Amino acid sequence: MEKDNQEIYIQRFNFRRRLVHWIHTAAFFVLLGTGIIYTTPALSHLAESGIPGTLHRIFAVVFILVPFIYLILDPKSFKELVKESLKIHRNDIGFHLRMPFYILGRTEGIPPQGKMNAGHKLHHILMGILYLFLVISGLALWFGVGFMGPPMFSLMGKTHIIAVFVIVITTLGHVYFTLVYGALPSMISGKVSSTYLKMEHRRWWDEEIAPTVKDKTSK
């Protein structure tokens, strides 16, 4: 915890968690970029070299390994992430109901959120489900060549592209809110300001952070 005049900075993400986040991000965007080359007719000539296909497969392995890397590097944080993501609070409904206002940059009326807001929870749950769909269909398209036949091939192709669409929309929302609410520095330095917490994670601030801040300042 650091004090900067009236602003207090709280450690939210440790180095290992940030590292896993950025490995995941890098793998995701390389996969998306090389995948777009394959699916967009105007860009498909770039796939002729075979390099995008090879990169797609290399980074697919990284993407598949991400949860395992996280589990090995920081098992405590991994368990906490899963637990927190699945812990649904009644305030989460209010968060989603106020989503149109949140998209427009207005947080007023959103019920106080915990360490993980309802959007994060939905994002993590979707990532878990989509991970399974993407990995199964992706591995089938990779290693199933010559074994699938037209119906299975078509099913796997459709599953892969629809899962990519959902993950793109989810990620688009994630990046958008990060940029609107200035949350990017916290995933770089790992620290968040008290102003940000009071605005975005009021319940966490009130229940867990504020008492410790008061304790420390009173000492």
Next chain:
Amino acid sequence: MKRTIHRRSFLKQGIAACGGLLLSKNVLAEQPLALPGQSAFLFDSIRCTNCGICERTCRRVNGLPEKHNVIFMSQQAVDNPVHIITRRTCMQCLQPACVRACPTEATSLGPNGLIGYDDTKCAACGYCVDACPFQHPRMSRLAYFDLRNVWVNRCTSCGACAQACPESALFLGFRNEIISLARSRLEQVKSRYPLPDAQIYGEQDLNLIWILADHPEVYGLPPSRAAAMADESLLLWKSVVRPGILALSGLATAVLGSVYFFALRNHKKELKRLKEEGKI
């Protein structure tokens, strides 16, 4: 007698009729798929002696790598008066699923309506391998890690095999002429041999027209329309879902990109107000 139709039953029947029309597989099948200048191959399995000249010619003309081939001939003795001779190669589908599946247009339809293959464009994704209802293309398992040294045994429709056939069992010509030839040959076959089940295969959906001595299953051939069904199963993915998803993703990015500036302004205003009010 006046017959009345209730609105509810009219709507029900209307919806059922529209659904039936949309779901009918014949909607696509009845489209005129063969172009006026469409070429086709004829394979007369009864006249073929399985001499192997077509296989060797293909290998020599196309400079195929060692131990690889595009045409695989086989012969089996059965109770019929003729042997069953099978030609495993590109079946030249009228609705080629491989062309729809190929992301780089390495597999495409040539001006003569036959399927062409350009190995310099091939990205070795293997999509054509699984899209093919006849399991024609085969690919090296190590292709992904061997960037440009990819081998996919695809027919380029060069026609060298047809030109080399010494038994006139293989022809390349205009589709309508090939079908006329197949029909007249079938009549000859039926008049010469006791082959009651001799038939033409591929007339509806292929540009490789076969003259068979027996039912297609004896040759290991799938039922008619297998090729069209494979292509239709890819239609939704490649021609509806894919462009739809690309358009929706682009639209969502554009909308959020435009809203971003308003949202950022609103957020800054709210931040300032809450600070002034001492709430944060």
